[in-house]
Amino acid sequence: MKPTVAAFPAARPRRLRATPALRNLVRENTLTTDDLIWPVFVRDGDGIEEPIPSMPGVTRRSIDKIKEAAQEAQALGIPAICLFPYTDPALKTEDCAEAWSPDNLVNRAIRAIKSVAPDIAVMTDVALDPYNINGHDGYVVDGEIVNDETVEALVKMTLAQADAGADIIGPSDMMDGRIGAMRRALETAGHRNVNILSYAAKYASAYYGPFRDAVGASGALKGDKKTYQMDPGNTDEALRMIERDLSEGADMVMIKPGIAYLDICQRVKSTFGAPTFAYQVSGEYAMIEAAAQNGWIDGERIMLESLMAFKRAGCDGILSYYAPAAARLLNS
Ligand SMILES: NCC(=O)CCC(=O)O
Numbered sequence: 001m002k003p004t005v006a007a008f009p010a011a012r013p014r015r016l017r018a019t020p021a022l023r024n025l026v027r028e029n030t031l032t033t034d035d036l037i038w039p040v041f042v043r044d045g046d047g048i049e050e051p052i053p054s055m056p057g058v059t060r061r062s063i064d065k066i067k068e069a070a071q072e073a074q075a076l077g078i079p080a081i082c083l084f085p086y087t088d089p090a091l092k093t094e095d096c097a098e099a100w101s102p103d104n105l106v107n108r109a110i111r112a113i114k115s116v117a118p119d120i121a122v123m124t125d126v127a128l129d130p131y132n133i134n135g136h137d138g139y140v141v142d143g144e145i146v147n148d149e150t151v152e153a154l155v156k157m158t159l160a161q162a163d164a165g166a167d168i169i170g171p172s173d174m175m176d177g178r179i180g181a182m183r184r185a186l187e188t189a190g191h192r193n194v195n196i197l198s199y200a201a202k203y204a205s206a207y208y209g210p211f212r213d214a215v216g217a218s219g220a221l222k223g224d225k226k227t228y229q230m231d232p233g234n235t236d237e238a239l240r241m242i243e244r245d246l247s248e249g250a251d252m253v254m255i256k257p258g259i260a261y262l263d264i265c266q267r268v269k270s271t272f273g274a275p276t277f278a279y280q281v282s283g284e285y286a287m288i289e290a291a292a293q294n295g296w297i298d299g300e301r302i303m304l305e306s307l308m309a310f311k312r313a314g315c316d317g318i319l320s321y322y323a324p325a326a327a328r329l330l331n332s
Pocket residue numbers: 125127172207208209210211212280281282283
């Protein structure tokens with residue numbers, strides 16, 4: 001659609017920018033707390049909030065502190081919280097059995113959140129990397145990340161999370177066929193209302209560096225994730241991945257990382273019209289924080305501007321470490 005614009009001076013586009021009231025009236029996109037999913041890091045212990053040096057302002061919390069965070073999120077009106085575990089290295093194994101233990105950190109955290117903040121939707125991450133001795137999202141056999149055996153493990157992990165009360169399952173592993181396998185297993189187990197938010201277009205990105213520090217996977221990872229995560233040069237492939245995951249039973253889809261992949265967000269939303277999310281990942285957060293702490297940028301304004309960019313690109317929501325800070329500003 002080509003907009004009709006009169007010639008100057010009949011058209012003076014600045015008229016619509018003249019006052020806050022007029023700007024508010026004609027704003028095309030809005031950012032609200034309803035758009036936010038807050039990723040949080042869980043660790044063992046009690047009363048612990050441990051700073052993550054490469055993500056200033058973000059901490060690893062013990063479950064009692066996660067409960068407080070969930071209550072804070074509920075009070076701020078943030079609809080969902082997403083859990084990532086910092087697993088004790090002694091629990092990381094080749095078979096990754098801790099991933100589907102009913103009493104692993106994440107499953108205990110889900111139950112704890114549900115006990116104090118029942119209005120919050122709890123999202124989980126499904127991938128083997130927090131439990132894998134070699135840091136990969138899948139099983140490694142003779143140097144290869146094997147697909148089908150990994151999917152079997154991911155299904156067990158999914159069911160354990162759903163049993164614990166997860167509302168949204170977030171498969172971030174990028175194996176083939178996992179969405180269909182998870183959906184069938186959830187249906188069979190009677191978890192008919194558990195949503196799947198598929199990390200459908202997840203790129204092999206350097207922007208995840210600080211996250212791997214946060215979950216203690218940096219040292220463990222041998223090699224890279226390029227045989228399962230996507231090549232940053234590709235666009236059409238992202239559309240194929242989204243279409244496939246939706247056809248296998250994903251309720252919502254995600255593009256990750258965020259700000260460097262807004263073209264993908266825009267194409268995905270305009271092509272499929274499905275609930276579309278972006279993940280403003282750890283490296284994006286770290287870059288904004290580093291510049292803000294140096295006084296080189298206005299951190300609060302950049303935070304809100306970067307989140308608004310996702311809305312403009314068509315996203316329905318954003319996973320962001322800024323969720324509580326943004327919610328406080330948006331609510332003020
Ligand atoms: N599966 C979750 C992630 O890989 C998060 C990445 C990040 O925040 O950098």
